[in-house]
């Protein structure tokens with residue numbers, strides 16, 4: 001028996017006047033999800049707690065049975081792990097922007113002309129940098145997509161209690177990083193970061209990639225601005241926690257990073273770029289292949305597009321994308337010997353264009369579930385289901401129990 005949790009990122013929503021007071025999920029034509037609801041047990045889920053606006057990261061952490069309030073300090077570590085850096089517990093990790101700074105020290109473009117090419121070469125001259133006075137701290141730096149990158153600090157006496165250097169608006173200098181508590185560690189880390197930002201400009205202002213960009217009239221990527229700090233948590237590996245060999249199929253670096261830090265096997269899918277124009281066919285194939293692998297007992301799947309449409313306020317795009325995902329469901333439903341859980345990690349309502357605390361629908365399909373009367377997959381239909389209202393942190397317990405892999409509590 002295997003377990004599959006499929007999370008449609010940001011699928012939950014609120015009723016929209018334009019849709020006759022239906023949610024995008026209610027308005028979408030989803031025969032397969034509805035069938036799944038009919039043959040499964042349904043409910044609604046608060047990813048963290050009722051009313052808490054979960055991030056994708058904290059929600060996934062919670063659904064996997066880890067306590068986000070204990071292990072989560074920021075998204076940096078997950079972004080770093082998600083692009084393949086081997087982070088270890090205690091590392092301090094940041095997301096970064098390649099930005100453009102003028103000779104007066106003012107940020108003129110936070111995204112360095114939305115740079116696409118050459119960031120690998122630029123990163124090579126930053127990676128393994130030794131900062132004067134902090135030679136004991138290892139600096140690991142790698143480009144991500146576009147103008148994004150990650151920075152990892154490794155060594156003794158550093159802390160995640162520091163502020164961002166990104167000024168958030170153009171026309172200002174990089175923000176001075178300050179320590180957020182009185183510890184020596186935080187003060188040292190703030191000094192390291194300020195030195196890092198300053199040194200990055202010195203190293204990059206005449207970098208060949210940038211000289212070429214300037215020649216072409218493009219903004220150079222001549223300064224690096226870290227933000228989103230977090231300490232890499234010490235997670236009990238998923239396989240140890242549940243005795244299940246696990247794989248993760250995700251599109252965004254953030255969710256891949258969560259899978260990686262939980263010790264899951266990351267499955268790369270060609271064309272799974274996230275967003276609404278991702279390659280769902282390849283994702284489906286990859287899910288089926290992974291489910292057939294005897295070495296895999298649990299799969300975490302995250303599909304990103306509905307969240308993106310929500311953030312962009314694109315109602316029709318969200319409805320259409322949910323309908324596209326519905327075709328993926330028809331294929332997964334055919335996998336035998338599996339408890340299949342379909343849900344979302346939070347709501348991303350069109351009207352809010354960000355995450356909200358509205359609960360999300362959840363279905364569990366499998367050989368021994370107590371099938372209820374719900375026959376439609378939606379935020380409202382799910383309320384009358386047999387699971388009633390659960391929390392994200394209940395999901396793995398329920399799954400382990402259904403799979404008969406739980407230990408009895410008491411005599």
Ligand code: ZN
Nearest residue numbers: 009010056345
């Ligand atoms: Zn999300």
Ligand code: ZN
Nearest residue numbers: 010307311348
């Ligand atoms: Zn989101």
